[in-house]
Amino acid sequence: MATTTYNFKRVYVWEIPVRFFHWITVFSTTILIITGFIIADPPAIESNVEAVNSYWFGLVRAIHFITAYILIANLIFRLYWAFVGNQFANWRNFIPYTKKGIKNILYVLKVDILLMPDKEHKLSNISIGHNYLAAFSYTIMTLFFILQTMTGLALIGDTSSWWLPKFFHFMIPLFGGDIVVRYVHHILTWLFMAFIVIHVYLVLYHDYIEARGEASAMISGFKFIRAERVEEKEEDIIEKAEKQMWEGDNGDE
Numbered sequence: 001m002a003t004t005t006y007n008f009k010r011v012y013v014w015e016i017p018v019r020f021f022h023w024i025t026v027f028s029t030t031i032l033i034i035t036g037f038i039i040a041d042p043p044a045i046e047s048n049v050e051a052v053n054s055y056w057f058g059l060v061r062a063i064h065f066i067t068a069y070i071l072i073a074n075l076i077f078r079l080y081w082a083f084v085g086n087q088f089a090n091w092r093n094f095i096p097y098t099k100k101g102i103k104n105i106l107y108v109l110k111v112d113i114l115l116m117p118d119k120e121h122k123l124s125n126i127s128i129g130h131n132y133l134a135a136f137s138y139t140i141m142t143l144f145f146i147l148q149t150m151t152g153l154a155l156i157g158d159t160s161s162w163w164l165p166k167f168f169h170f171m172i173p174l175f176g177g178d179i180v181v182r183y184v185h186h187i188l189t190w191l192f193m194a195f196i197v198i199h200v201y202l203v204l205y206h207d208y209i210e211a212r213g214e215a216s217a218m219i220s221g222f223k224f225i226r227a228e229r230v231e232e233k234e235e236d237i238i239e240k241a242e243k244q245m246w247e248g249d250n251g252d253e
Contacts, residue, residue: 007227008212013088013129014221021078022218028071029192035064036189065156072149075142088129094139101132108133112202126229134202141195144188151185154178 014022038060045056082091096102108131110116130138153164154171155178175181207214217223 008224009227009230010222011128011225011230012221013223014217015081015086015089016221017077017081018085018089019218019221021074021081024074025071028067028074029196031067032064032071033189033193035060035067039064040186068149068152071145075145093130093132094135096132096136104132105136126226128223128225128229137195141192144191148185148188148192151175151181151188154181155185 038057042057042060045054079091081089082094087093096105104127112133129135150168150171153168157165157167157169157172160166171181172178175184203214206212207216212224213220213222
């Protein structure tokens with residue numbers, strides 16, 4: 001049986017700020033999940049030391065809160081970078097508002113999720129950065145993270161002297177009590193854990209099947225893309241730039 005050989009190009013996709021954001025998110029989320037479960041159901045630690053001198057639970061809470069604030073700052077920075085970063089970090093990739101984006105989502109659902117054969121093998125289906133389904137899932141998870149942050153701040157609003165947690169105290173009556181807010185906070189934690197498992201599986205799956213450096217790209221920043229696809233992308237960028245210049249020239253007349 002004949003085999004087809006393709007030429008690949010090494011493409012710089014993920015900039016340093018994007019990679020920093022990713023790994024800060026990884027470590028912060030891991031710490032938040034571990035400390036969150038300890039706070040939700042603290043283990044009974046027997047000790048001869050006076051309780052006032054054994055501040056381990058307070059330390060766990062402090063780590064949880066500080067890490068949460070780090071993650072909030074990290075997200076704010078990423079939202080900023082969505083407007084100043086390269087084309088693969090741009091906010092437009094995360095909202096499938098175009099026909100092309102919706103088609104790509106349907107393609108990924110068909111091939112990746114339903115495991116149906118790809119009969120067309122279109123170059124445009126090869127995503128250089130995030131595919132649209134993955135990118136849109138990150139948008140949804142960001143919204144869930146905002147809700148998680150709001151519920152977390154609401155839960156400490158009564159005992160905090162800072163204005164920010166107190167500001168979100170309205171979540172308590174809105175949800176019908178702090179026990180409901182706590183349940184929402186807890187359920188979202190499990191949702192994040194499920195997302196992490198799926199995300200890691202799909203990254204490793206694509207890395208194994210396609211061998212394009214999907215996993216290592218978040219360390220090096222580089223992916224290996226079919227040369228024809230890179231050239232097609234470059235032509236699209238040039239065409240868009242020329243169109244914008246033409247429209248700008250017409251607008252100046």
